[in-house]
Amino acid sequence: RVVLHLSKPFQELAEAFLVEKLLQRYCGLLPVPIYLNNNREVPVNDEPPPWRLDQSAISPIQLKKRSLEFAQGFENYFKPLCTIPVHPTEESEAKGLLWVQDTSTYGTSDNRNITVFVRNMFISSDVRELLPIWAGFVGGVIESDELTPTASREEVQKDDIYEKIQRQINEALIDGLAKIASEEINTWRSILKRHNEALLGAALCDNRLFKMVADDLKVPTSEGDLTVPAIKGRSQNKIYVSIGEEGDYEEVIFRALMTPVVSGIRYAALPFSQRYTELFGGLVVKLGTKSGNAVVFKREKISSEEQEKLQSLLAQPGQQVIPSRFQPSHLPMVLIPDRDYQLKKRIESEELDHRISTGVLSLARIYTKKIQGETAAYFYINLDSPLIQRLLVTEGEAQQQIANLLRSFTLMMGRHHDEELGTDLSEALATFSEAVLQLI
Known part of the structure; x- marks a missing residue:
């Protein structure tokens, strides 16, 4: 016989319900019956496992x-x-x-x-x-x-x-x-609701699980959380993915068209979308990359004189104007950062030398070394826009005022301040106000 004596601070450990729970957990599979407090009728481990x-x-x-x-x-x-x-x-x-x-x-x-x-x-x-x-x-x-x-x-x-x-x-x-x-x-449905995000990553680890949840899981988009079939249905069998911050510049055109854009920086959203198209068809379009932009914005030919005029009126150093046509026609232009260029600048920053291991950073820099060009952002100009058409035929001070309005309006829609892109939201607001005052 063993008798344990508990000091006062620990006497609660002898509470019958607590001891019973512990015995059920730790002795639940023992074939020997365990009794508590002289109760010889029902052992605490009487209930067998399922x-x-x-x-x-x-x-x-x-x-x-x-x-x-x-x-x-x-x-x-x-x-x-x-x-x-x-x-x-x-x-x-x-x-x-x-x-x-x-x-x-x-x-x-x-x-x-x-x-x-x-x-x-x-x-x-x-x-x-x-x-x-x-x-x-x-x-x-x-x-x-x-x-x-x-x-x-x-x-x-x-x-x-x-x-x-x-x-x-x-x-x-x-x-x-x-x-x-x-x-x-x-x-x-309860499992999907409670563990949607965890299952996005889990599905990438096993193709059987992926096929099981592919049509039911939701990914975060600019139009709320949506299933991939719903996204493809609203985007002509494409999945547009933003790899910048939510609400960034490249989402402007899609907000105007009510077309969902997947937030590629959220957990597993981009790889899940890519795996879906590999298995079930479709096309992932990464906005802000040269290949992705080429799908969305078809380049149009204009005269060298018009090209130079648009470049001088709308762009700043490090930015390039590209004539295009896209819907909606009432959206005059869109600013799209070059995400590859941004990645290269970030990886080559000396600040990372103290934050990332040398081996990992070296591998990343091998990749970014292949990225060519010094263009930080592109202004895609909508030649179908009446405002752009008016800009091209207007002369003198009025032309510059229209250009200032268009540029400021475009920057404000992006809602971001970014020195690398040459975008300053405060300056854009000031320019917009000044141009409106001059016009009225």
Whole structure:
């Protein structure tokens, strides 16, 4: 017989409900009955784990209920949303239960937790590496007779058996999510709603998972969060992606057309869009790159005299005017930064020498060394715009006033101050006001 005496600050540890919860967690799989406070009628570990139940003798509804209750006993912070069984395979005899957590997650969330029992004995409640790295919203309990505890019995050895169980859990999770998607529509919608961003990244790790969620997950756009099929449907089978800040210059034309632009700097949005087009067709257009701009703005030929006039009236050093035609016609021009040029300037900045490792920075500079040109931004001029047509035929001071208005208006629509691009929002507002005053 062992008697423990607790000092006053720790007497709450002897509360019956707390001791019972701990016994249920740590001794829940022991074949020996554990009794508490002389209660000899019902042992605290009387309830077997779901995988030990005779499933032919229990209804699916009862099995689901008991699985959720079991999961709640091992989930520290969140309520389980649904459960997924782990069955033995030819490669591994491990068995257990996984669950999706009923909480909202982000791309960087990692709430993985796996409790491991070896030969009925509790070993650890944080063997999270058994779960795939993308499953930051999943918890579980695994029972195995083949895993080998470390000498301290606080962890398991990461040997061949460990890796087999990793693969087994990955397969069980993919198959389980697929089954939920096809058989439990409401639960599947809840999973998508709570873990949309995390699943964007997860889908890139497994093609089967990607195909499962491809049409249902939403990516952030200038028109709100939308599914990729919805984006393609509104953009003639294209996916326009901005790789600048949200609300940047290149979004102006698409805001006018009510065409969604994917925010490429948000977690997994760009690679998810690219993978979608690789598998299901379509075209990703990265705005602000030469190839992307060529898709959106078809260059038009004008006389050298008109080209020089537009360049002198509208552009500043480091900017280039390109005549084009695009919709809507009432949008006279659009300023598009050269994102490749911006990347090159940023990577070649001496400030990064102290913030990024030499090896990584060297690799990045090998790439940016291939980027040619010194143009920071392009003014795409809409030759179909009545304002541009009026500008080209006007002479003298009135012509310069119209040019000042157009340039200021374009800069204000971008809503940004950027010295590298030669854009100053405060100066644009002042110029706009002055030009209006002169006209009236």
